[in-house]
Every structure is written in structure tokens, then in C-alpha cells.
Amino acid sequence: MESEPFRRVVCEPSQYPTGPPPLFRMGEWGGRLVTHREKEVPDVAQTTHEADWVSRIADEVIAESERRAPGKKIVCASGLSPSGPIHLGNLREVMVPHLVADEIRRRGVECEHIISWDDYDRFRKVPAGVEGVDASWSEHIGRPLTAVPAPPGSPYESWGQHFKAAMEASLVELGVEYRGISQTEMYTGGAYREQILFAMRRRQDIDAVLDRYRTLEKAGAKKPKKQQKPADEAEVEAAEGSGAASEDDGSTGSGAYYPYKPYCTVCGRDLTTVTAYDDESTELAYTCQCGHGETVLLREFDHGKLVWKVDWPMRWAYEGVVFEPSGVDHQSPGSSFVVGGQLVKEIFGAEQPLGPMYAFVGISGMAKMSSSKGGVPTPADALQIMEAPLLRWLYARRKPNQSFKVAFDQEIQRTYDEWDALGRKIADGSAQPADIAAHTRASTTALGPLTATPRPLPYRTLASVTDITGGEKEQTLRILSELDPEHPVHALDEVRPRLDRAHRWVTTQVPEDQRTRVRDEPDTGLLASLDDTQRESLRLLLDGLDEHWSLDGLTQLVYGVPKVQAGLDPDAKPTPELKVAQRGFFALLYRLLVGRETGPRLPTLLLAVGQDRVRKLLAA
Structure with a gap:
């Protein structure tokens, strides 16, 4: 839009990995340093009004940050656990803070989006549908995700690294700029050592806070109603699979309370029980179900972690997080977010982040899922059949507390029609401010535009053509060149990457009996x-x-x-x-x-x- 105001962002020249150059975050990917070229970036705040939920939340976050620490860099946070394929529900955990952080950066305010990879979480269960993984993987239950072998054929050393890498590649394509934090590296490297010792000294106070909510649960405190889920759709709980979904508070139900859980140095599992701890010497004794027991100096021991309900508020204080949304499971009285709000204030002397609730992400249609067979689709699955701006738009146009669907069936054609129609409305000046904002946030970030198809022909047309031709290039080009003889398509690159996404949708999501087969001979x-x-x-x-x-x-x-x-x-x-x-x-x-x-x-x-x-x- 020529009338849009722009702000100039100056960055270093880019070195892109092979393939079409989407907007990459800064950092290492594929062994190469990825930065950004100088781009002109639309100032969304000047094109929208109060209808834009991202702008409203950004206003609140900036005001809250100024109240807490004037002039300090704003930190927005997400948390993901690579315990299996990270799905499209989990992506909302990333996209909500990304969009808010990106809006803050568009305004010229220093802001960082961190993603904590909860790869030091225990391996809880063997997920269904992971190729080459069977029930024998249950022997690793209780070990850190980075100590569990990767699925067969993976180039990565561990389970956690394998599923983390898949999500990282998708975030690159989606233009999500962030700083990743491996909790394995933080805990085993001793970064949280003082926080652990502090929490152990305050264990009775922590237990007292947690007990308030245990009492509420025993008394039968009402929990909020779960969102109604359509019975005919595959539903994805947005918090499922993230560290935020775990409700472990370290309670054993009897004996002394300890907020720290060691991983056994013999079997590597967390099937351990702390039996004694001395604040003065930091001697900690534990036993394990495998039969091993030992006494260690906690001030030197980096083979364990704080239980989740203590770990999360500790990290809020450590990172200075101002904004972190959470899923619907955190609205109950004893949830990690609610309890964490008390612990971060009363124990760690900090403040709870602003944290709106985000709703379910539904999925319509899953004919053949490549990377998540038997489960729900991942961002990588979605990006095979739709362009990154369209996927971003699905998350940008709905308020966090509104559920929505990602279509893998015929509905994807209607979704693309809506996206294209919005582009036409923006071009002719008839679009509403909130719709303009969502489109701009989907197609650009503070660092510049994402890759777009130069000539975006209707997705349904491209799908029909590639269905009929089977993707054969010469025939496809012939047909596309005849669609509009006055403005013919001269090369397939003019309609890529949309053409490739449509072809992938036809070949992976359209059932064989619905594919088009033109007759060879007359009937x-x-x-x-x-x-x-x-x-x-x-x-x-x-x-x-x-x-x-x-x-x-x-x-x-x-x-x-x-x-x-x-x-x-x-x-x-x-x-x-x-x-x-x-x-x-x-x-x-x-x-x-x-x-x-x-x-x-x-x-x-x-x-x-x-x-x-x-x-x-x-x-x-």
C-alpha cells in the first residue's frame, strides 16, 4: 500500500540458506549466520485503531514495563517442550508473544522475545505416531528429553534436539525473531544454581503457598468450564505439550517438602526422593527407585531441576519477563500460572508477567500427515500446504481468547479466498483498520516482508491445475498461460511458492478417489x-x-x-x-x-x- 507510513530499519546484508529466502530470525541456522537486509517496514500502529488486539496488548505491556523498570528492555516469553511433534496448538504459545513483541519493536522500543525450550523436562510417555518409535522407548521415561535417543534416522543426538530442530525451522520460515534458551544448558551449566539454593532455603515458605491451593482443591473449589469442542473436528489444546501444561509442585503427600528433583546419576531418571537437605553445607541426600542413593553438595550438583510450579516463577524473575500468555488450563485456582503469580511475588521478589489466556486451535481435515502421523499436525505440516503469511494471518486475526481452525481439507481454498479478498480490499481502500493490521502483521515483521508469491493466482485454481496435470511443469505452464491471455504467466516462478503449496496439498491431503483423472477415450x-x-x-x-x-x-x-x-x-x-x-x-x-x-x-x-x-x- 503506497499510502502506508513506513519506518526504516537498518540491518546487515543477509546470507540465506538454500531455497527461497523467507524472513529469517537472527542467529545460527543450517550452520550459517542469518541476518537481515535493509527493509522498509510498515508502522502498523499508524494504520489501525482500537480494533487491533495486538496494539492494545502492546500498549499495556509497554506501560507495565515502564512502571516496573523505566527504559529497560521489554521481555516477552514463550515456553515449548520438545517432548514430541510440536503442533499447531503449541504455535499459539509462540505467535501471541511474537506478534506483541514485533509490534513493540515496530514502535522503536527495545524488546526481546525469548523461547524457553523445556528440553530438561522428563520424558513422560512415548507419543503415538512417531516413525520408528515403539513401546521399547518407555525405558527412557523419567530421563531428560536431551538424554533420550532421537527417533531412528534422525541427524540429531537426542529426542529433545530432534523435535526442537523441526520447530526452529518452521519459526525461521514464519519470520519469528527470538532468543532460544535451552533449559538443559541452563540447569547443567549452573546458571540457576543460586536460584535453586535460594528456593531450597525457602522451601517451607514455598510449601505454605502451594498448600493454600491444595486446600482449595480438597475443598472442591470450582474450576472454570472447559471450552466446548466441536465433536467433528480434531482439536488441539494450545498448552498441551509445553512446560506450562505440567502441574508438578513437588509434593509427595508425606514428609518434608523439597522443590528440587534430582536426576539419578546412575539410571538417569527422576524416580528419586530427596531424603535430607542441610542449608548450611548444601548437602542433599536422595534415593532412587533403581536402588541407587547418594549425598551430593547441591552448590556443585547440576543434575536436577526445580519442580515445574517453582521453576516457572523462578524464570520469570530471572529473565525479567513482562509478558507471557498461557493456555486455558491455567485458569483454575491451583494452576501453574495462578500459583506462580504468588510464588514469584512472595518468594522471588518479582512480578508475574501480564498473561492473557489463549484458546484452542482446531484442525479440520488430516488426510495424510507426514511428520505427525497418528497425531495432530505441526507448523511444518501446515507450511507444506500454505504460505507463511497465510498461516501467520490465522493467528493474527483472532484475539488470543478466540478459538479458530487451521484447514487441511477443502476449507483451505476458502481460507485462501478470504486472504486474497482482503488483499483486494486493502488495495481499493475498503478494508477495516483491524483487518489491515492483521494482514500487515501476517505479511511483514519489524524486520521486513516475508516471501510472497509475485502473482498470487487463486489457490483453488492452482490446486485444480496441478491436480489435473500431476504437477508436470510444461503442461502446468501451458494452462496457466492461457488463464488470462492478455496477461499470461510466462514462468512458474511467477506463481511460486503458492503453486508448490497447492501441489503439495493435492498430493497429500486430497484422497485418491477424489483426484481428477481425465478420460483417455470418449464415453x-x-x-x-x-x-x-x-x-x-x-x-x-x-x-x-x-x-x-x-x-x-x-x-x-x-x-x-x-x-x-x-x-x-x-x-x-x-x-x-x-x-x-x-x-x-x-x-x-x-x-x-x-x-x-x-x-x-x-x-x-x-x-x-x-x-x-x-x-x-x-x-x-
Whole structure:
């Protein structure tokens, strides 16, 4: 939009990995340093009003940061556990703070988005659907995720690294700039040693805070109602799989309370019980279910971690987090977020982050999931069938407390139609401010624009073409060049990456029995059975092919044939009776061309089949 105000951001020249250059975060990826070129960035705040939820939250975060520590860098946070495929629900844990942090940076305010990789969490269960992983992996339950072997064939050393790397690659493509923090490195490197010793000294105070909520739970305190989930959709709980979903507070139900859990130095699991601790010497004694027991000096021991309900508020204080959203499971009285708010204030002397609740992400359609068979799809799965700006838009256009769906079925075509229609509204000045903001946040970040298709033809058209051609390049280019003869497509790169996403959708998500197979020979039996009206309709169509051989022309032709037969002008508005005649004509064409009564849009199908073959199959 030429009328948009811009702010200039100066960065270093980029070195991109192989492939199309999306917007990469700064840091190491693929062994190469990735930075950004100088870009002109739209100032979203100047294009929107109060309707934009990201701007409103950014206002609150900036004001809160100024209240706490004027002039200090603002920290927004996310937490992800690479315990298995990190799915599209977990992505909301990242996208909400990313969008807010990005808006703050657009305003020229220093802001950092951190992602804590909870890779020092215990391996809780063997997830279903991970290729090459079976029940034998249960022997690793209780070990840190970075101490569990990676799935067979993985180039990574551990389970945690394997699933973390997949998500990192998706965040690169999505343009998410962040600083990753490995909790394995933080704990085993001794970064939290003083915080651990402090928590152990205050263990009775911590236990007292936790006990308030244990008492509430025993008394039957009401919990908020879970969101209603559609029964016919696969649903993804946004907090599931993240560290934030764990409710461990270290309580054993009897004996002394300790907020620290060692990993056994013999079996490597956390099947341990602390039996004694001395504040003065920091001697800690523990036993393990494997039979091992020992006494260590906690001031030197880096083979364990704080229990989750203490770990999370400790990190808020350590990192100075001002904003971190949480999932719907954190609205109950004894949840980690609620209890953490008390612990961070009363024990660690800091403040709880601003943290709105975010809702479920639903999935419609999962025909063949490559990286998450048997489970819910990941960002990598989504990015195979849709461009990064579209996926970002799904998260940007809905407030955090609003649920939404990511479509893998035919609905993806409608989603793309909405996205393209919004682009046209923005171009002609009819879009609403909030919609402009969501589109801008989806297609750009504070560091510049994401990769976009130079000539974004309708996704449904590209899907139909690649369905018919099987992705064959020369035939695909021929068809696309004939869609609009006055403005032909000269090279497939003009319609990439959207074309590649549509092709991937057809080949992975459209069931085989719904794929388009054009007949090789005419259906002579059907042609011989036609009545005079049907024969005339085919003649009118064939006579008009030369004159109407374009997408718009064929659209006019196929809808116009029944009108002409009814004695109407080709541009006449259809009557109910005429619509019936049109449906009958369309069904006849589909049966003669592809052997069934439905298929891709007829104008696209006719262009794909080509004039010569159409005449061969329809000549009565």
C-alpha cells in the first residue's frame, strides 16, 4: 500500500540458506549466520485503531514495563517442550508473544522475545505416531528429553534436539525473531544454581503457598468450564505439550517438602526422593527407585531441576519477563500460572508477567500427515500446504481468547479466498483498520516482508491445475498461460511458492478417489444415449471454445449455454429453473470429461484438458 507510513530499519546484508529466502530470525541456522537486509517496514500502529488486539496488548505491556523498570528492555516469553511433534496448538504459545513483541519493536522500543525450550523436562510417555518409535522407548521415561535417543534416522543426538530442530525451522520460515534458551544448558551449566539454593532455603515458605491451593482443591473449589469442542473436528489444546501444561509442585503427600528433583546419576531418571537437605553445607541426600542413593553438595550438583510450579516463577524473575500468555488450563485456582503469580511475588521478589489466556486451535481435515502421523499436525505440516503469511494471518486475526481452525481439507481454498479478498480490499481502500493490521502483521515483521508469491493466482485454481496435470511443469505452464491471455504467466516462478503449496496439498491431503483423472477415450455409451437438448448443449459449447478460450471466457460460456438454450441472453440473471438446467449441463460435462458428476471448476478443467482433447471427448 503506497499510502502506508513506513519506518526504516537498518540491518546487515543477509546470507540465506538454500531455497527461497523467507524472513529469517537472527542467529545460527543450517550452520550459517542469518541476518537481515535493509527493509522498509510498515508502522502498523499508524494504520489501525482500537480494533487491533495486538496494539492494545502492546500498549499495556509497554506501560507495565515502564512502571516496573523505566527504559529497560521489554521481555516477552514463550515456553515449548520438545517432548514430541510440536503442533499447531503449541504455535499459539509462540505467535501471541511474537506478534506483541514485533509490534513493540515496530514502535522503536527495545524488546526481546525469548523461547524457553523445556528440553530438561522428563520424558513422560512415548507419543503415538512417531516413525520408528515403539513401546521399547518407555525405558527412557523419567530421563531428560536431551538424554533420550532421537527417533531412528534422525541427524540429531537426542529426542529433545530432534523435535526442537523441526520447530526452529518452521519459526525461521514464519519470520519469528527470538532468543532460544535451552533449559538443559541452563540447569547443567549452573546458571540457576543460586536460584535453586535460594528456593531450597525457602522451601517451607514455598510449601505454605502451594498448600493454600491444595486446600482449595480438597475443598472442591470450582474450576472454570472447559471450552466446548466441536465433536467433528480434531482439536488441539494450545498448552498441551509445553512446560506450562505440567502441574508438578513437588509434593509427595508425606514428609518434608523439597522443590528440587534430582536426576539419578546412575539410571538417569527422576524416580528419586530427596531424603535430607542441610542449608548450611548444601548437602542433599536422595534415593532412587533403581536402588541407587547418594549425598551430593547441591552448590556443585547440576543434575536436577526445580519442580515445574517453582521453576516457572523462578524464570520469570530471572529473565525479567513482562509478558507471557498461557493456555486455558491455567485458569483454575491451583494452576501453574495462578500459583506462580504468588510464588514469584512472595518468594522471588518479582512480578508475574501480564498473561492473557489463549484458546484452542482446531484442525479440520488430516488426510495424510507426514511428520505427525497418528497425531495432530505441526507448523511444518501446515507450511507444506500454505504460505507463511497465510498461516501467520490465522493467528493474527483472532484475539488470543478466540478459538479458530487451521484447514487441511477443502476449507483451505476458502481460507485462501478470504486472504486474497482482503488483499483486494486493502488495495481499493475498503478494508477495516483491524483487518489491515492483521494482514500487515501476517505479511511483514519489524524486520521486513516475508516471501510472497509475485502473482498470487487463486489457490483453488492452482490446486485444480496441478491436480489435473500431476504437477508436470510444461503442461502446468501451458494452462496457466492461457488463464488470462492478455496477461499470461510466462514462468512458474511467477506463481511460486503458492503453486508448490497447492501441489503439495493435492498430493497429500486430497484422497485418491477424489483426484481428477481425465478420460483417455470418449464415453461412447453415454454420448450415444444423449437426447437432442444435451447434444445441442455440447455443440454450443464446442462452437464457442475458440472465442472464449480463457478463464473468464470459459466461465461465461459454460454458464451461458443453458441460458441460450432457454432463449435468454448469455448475461441474463439465472432463474431457479435455469440453475437446475445449469447443474444438469455441468454434471454431463463432468461425466464425459472425468467420469463422475463433480470435479474442479469447469473453466479450469477445460483449459487443463486443452481444446483438442475437449473436442475429442465431447463430440457427440
